[in-house]
Amino acid sequence: MALLFRWLMRIITGLIVLCVAIFALTYYFASRSLPNYTADEAVQGIASPVEIVRDNANVPHIFGATDPDVYFALGYAHAQDRMWQMTMLRRTAQGRLSELFGERTLPIDKLLRHLDLYRTATESVDDQDAQTTAALKAYSAGVNAWLGKVNEGARGRGAPEMWMFNHAISPWQPADSIAIIKLMALQLSSQLENEVLRARTSLLLDPNLVRDILPDDPGSGIAMLPEYATLVPDLPRYAANSRAPYDPLSPVKPAQLAGASNAWAAGPTRSATGGTLLANDPHLGLTAPTIWYLARLELSTGGVIGGTIPGVPVVMTGRSDSLGWGITSSYLDDQDLFIEEVNPDNSTQYRGLDGWENFKSRDSIINVRDQSAVTVRVRETVNGPVLPADQFDLSTITPRGHVVSLGWTALSRDDTTMSAAIKLMQARTVDDAFDATEGYIAPSQNLTVADRTRVGLKTIGAIPARTPDHQSQGRLPSFGYIEGNRWFGRQPYADNPEFADPMGDILGNTNNKTSDAPFPDHVSYVWGDTQRIKRWARLMQAREVHTRESFIEAQLDTVSYTARTLLPMMGADLWFTGEAAPEGTPERRRQQALELLAAWNGEMNEHMPEPLIYAAWLRELHKRLTRDELGPLSSEFTHADPVFIERVFRNIDGASVWCDVVQSAPVETCTDISRQALDDALIWIDEHQGTTVAALRWGDAHQATHDHPVLGDVPLLSWFVNIRQSTSGGDNTLQRGKTSGVGPNPFQNVHAAGYRGVYDFADPDSSVFISATGQSGHPLSRYYDNMGELWRRGEYVPMSLDTALARAAAVGVTVLTPIAE
Structure with missing residues (x-):
């Protein structure tokens, strides 16, 4: 027995030692890729020495004698901290994820090969102006210089993920940076999916019900559109979903999670200090690390500082000493789907305006890890590339003998977006910014700008030129062989919506409607917001003058205008009705919930129970209202549209018909459905969050999910690479924390402000900014999540162009010196 015990102890001890050794060895190899920020490096590609001074938040301040040298150093810094993220963005744009991840990512690669984003980026390189071409080449050289250092110094293959997915990294090219901007356009676009959803819904419902469930933003109306079934006959009234579940590696986000953002600016007459103010917080899907990387560039035209995207040599949102700029998604209708008839006698042809025309086609080979390569036939019509039928549920709305092509401005082969972004960093005034x-x-954006004396907003991006006789006004897929459905170029840039020197000296955008122009001069029929703008307007008008602090307060505001509007309707006949029910009964829990909500001001605070009760009630109400009319299609409507709920409870145009359950004999009222939905919500809360109503916390359900897109689901590793935080806010608050709407945790915060910045031009160096996680993409770096808790608490770091301040608080200085040739 003693002998057995000794051997068991030896085995256990040996296993412990082995585990420790494996852990130590893993840590050693992973930590090899951590960069040393205090270094002198000799590199090729610069004309004179360059300094990268990293302040105490690890924000690089880059100083060089020439602009190309500064862009070189930015590429070097991006590669040091975000090499894995950059290569993943490039692989996604190229349609080459399956080389690393196998069959899982094959649908993503197929889509990107059909869209041909990378080819269009390559063809756009020669369309850039001279300074942009020089910037792209210098930036690429900087990225490649770091790759050279990794190869020379055995620096852990550049990122710890490379040990798990080892694959050669090709040199960075100017086209790679352009492709990443196009990839962002894909992530921010939702018009394609909205067209498909509207088509599928119109095949199922009466036009009046379609108008309810897919409402236009309140405002000027439009002419009634035809049913999709009348445009494209012989389709089933309902077809099941055809696409695979959403993959976090996909750049195509669900339409409900398309781009969103806030930006507002105040002129001198509305500023307490007499200077202009600007605030911006772009919203994207939360990841670890965030897509944003803070940086300061000292260019020949002056310093610029703000948020960059690794892989792109541009400050996308930020400021110089005289101009600030912010971006919000414009929701421009820049995508149209075309139903193309295929020649039944020759599948290489499709119907054109005057007969059959040949598809442009070629084969594209996708290498798949551990499997045989897959050959994809890529086809294109005059309207755009043909999309795979299994993407976007296209098979459900495509007639037999037809295919679907996509018209999209981002597919331009003479795309000068990069040149425009470079010029914007050199602008000094509002007019300069608009010209640049x-x-x-x-991707089309609303550009909000402030110089030292003026503020302005302009929609930037190409607007397709359509004909007035378009069959569906661009809202539904339409036949590509009908001339009136086609595009005929772009609208003049001067016609883009523009607002400068507003009468009240204050302006802003929360993805709300910006134009009431009739078709075809409209911007969009689908907008990103009808609610946040109401709260913003109230906060802006509540003060005669504003300060940096009041702009921060608005940026962090968590009061839900939606909750304040909908709850009185949802509970109109439920508040304080009946006698007090016995403790422990469902009726008593309903009364407790209603009592809490009756005294609630709509603040979606993470520490309060009311936001959870409200959110769960609204979710269950939406399900009860829609699932009988929509059936399985209701799974596409993951978030309640506040305009739809209001239409139903106000019975606008007879919309209260949604409250009656079609399959049941009784006629249910909206009060009946609302009561049942509240009971459903409390049951869900009991099962998932606890039974004591007053002890509930919204933040327990509304956790921000900064997850690693690749390693976030790997057991044990997820503990190291994912960042989870209890957060305030919700779907319709200015501090927006969009919920997932699906799965066992439907209230997780998955889409929020990855960057926040507030700029005060009375004292520019008092400006502040923050990113959602940290500067480094390396999980072992202390800068992986160093800003995360500040971001969660609504705090910021200084956004200063003061060189002395950056040097005084430096955590490291990297000096790059040219190698003598």
Whole structure:
């Protein structure tokens, strides 16, 4: 027995030692890729020495004698901290994820090969102006210089992920940076999916019900559109979903999670200090690390500082000493789907305006890890590339003998967006900024700008030129062989919506409607917001003058205008009705919930129970209202549209018919459905969050999910690479924390402000900014999540162009010196 015990102890001890050794060895190899920020490096590609001074938040301040040298150093810094993220963005744009991840990512690669984003980026390189071409080449050289250092110094293959997915990294090219901007356009676009959803819904419902469930933003109306079934006959009234579940590696986000953002600016008459103010917080899907990387560039035209995207040599949102700029998604209708008839006697042809025309086609080979390569036939019509039928549920709305092509401004082969972005960093005034962005193609944005005396907003990006007799006004897929459905170029940039020197000296955008122009001069029929703008307007008008602090307060505001509007309707006949029910009964829990909500001001605070009760009630109400009319299609409507709920409860145009359950004999009222939905919500809360209503916390359900897109689901590793935080806010608050709407945790915060910045031009160096996680993409770096808790608490770091301040608080200085040739 003693002998057995000794051997068991030896085995256990040996296993412990082995585990420790494996852990130590893993840590050693992973930590080899951590960069040393205090270094002198000799590199090729610069004309004179360059300094990268990293302040105490690890924000690089880059100083060089020439602009190309500064861009070189930015590429070097991006590669040091985000090499894995950059290579993943490039692989996604190229349609080459399956080389690393196998069959899992094959649908993503197929889509990107059909869209041909990388080829269009390559063809756009020669369309850039001289300074942009020089910037792209210098930036690429900087990235490649770091790759050279990794190879020379055995620096852990550049990132710890490379040990798990080892694959050669090709040199960075100017086209790679352009392709990443196009990839962002894909992530921010939702018009394609909205067209498909509207088509599928119109095949199922009466036109009046379609108008309810897919409402236009309140405002000027439009002419009634035809049913999709009348445009494209012989389709089933309902077809099941055809696409695979959403993959976090996909750049195509669900339409409900398309781009969103806030930006507002105040002129001198509305500023307490007499200077202009600007605030911006772009919203994207949360990841670890965030897509944003803070940086300061000292260019020949002056310093610029703000948020960059690794892989792109541009400050996308930020400021100089005289101009600040912010971006919000414009929701421009820059995508149209075309139903193309295929020649039944020759599948290489499709119907054109005057007969059959040949598809442009070629084969594209996708290498798949551990499997045989897959050959994809890529086809294109005059309207755009043909999309795979299994993407976007296209098979459900495509007639037999037809295919679907996509018209999209981001597919331009003479895309000068990069040149426009470079010019914007050199602008000094509002007018300069508007002039600089004339060549901006995609993704379309609302550009909010403030110089020292003026503020302005302009929609930038190419607007397709359509004919007035378009069959569906661009809202539904339409036949590509009908001339009236086709595009005929782009609208003049001067016609893009523009607002400067507003009468009240204050302006802003929360993805709300910006134009009431009739078709075809409209911007969009689908907008990103009808609610946040109401709260913003109230906060802006509540003060005669504003300060940096009041702009921060608005940026962090968590009061839900939606909750304040909908709850009185949802509970109109439920508040304080009946006698007090016995403790422990469902009726008593309903009364407790209603009592809490009756005294609630709509603040979606993470520490309160009311936001959870409200959110769960609204979710269950939406399900009860829609699932009988929509059936399985209701799974596409993951978030309640506040305009739809209001239409139903106000019975606008007879919309209260949604409250009656079609399959049941009784006629249910909206009060009946609302009561049942509240009971459903409390049951869900009991099962998932606890039974004591007053002890509930919204933040327990509304956790921000900064997850690693690749390693986030790997057991044990997820503990190291994912960042989870209890957060305030919600779907419709200014501090927006969009919920997932699906799965066992439907209230997780998955889409929020990855960057926040507030700029005060009375004292520019008092400006502040923050990113959602940290500067480094390396999980072992202390800068992987160093800003995460500040971001969660609504705190910021200084956004200063003061060189002395950056040097005084430096955590490291990297000096790059040219190698003598």
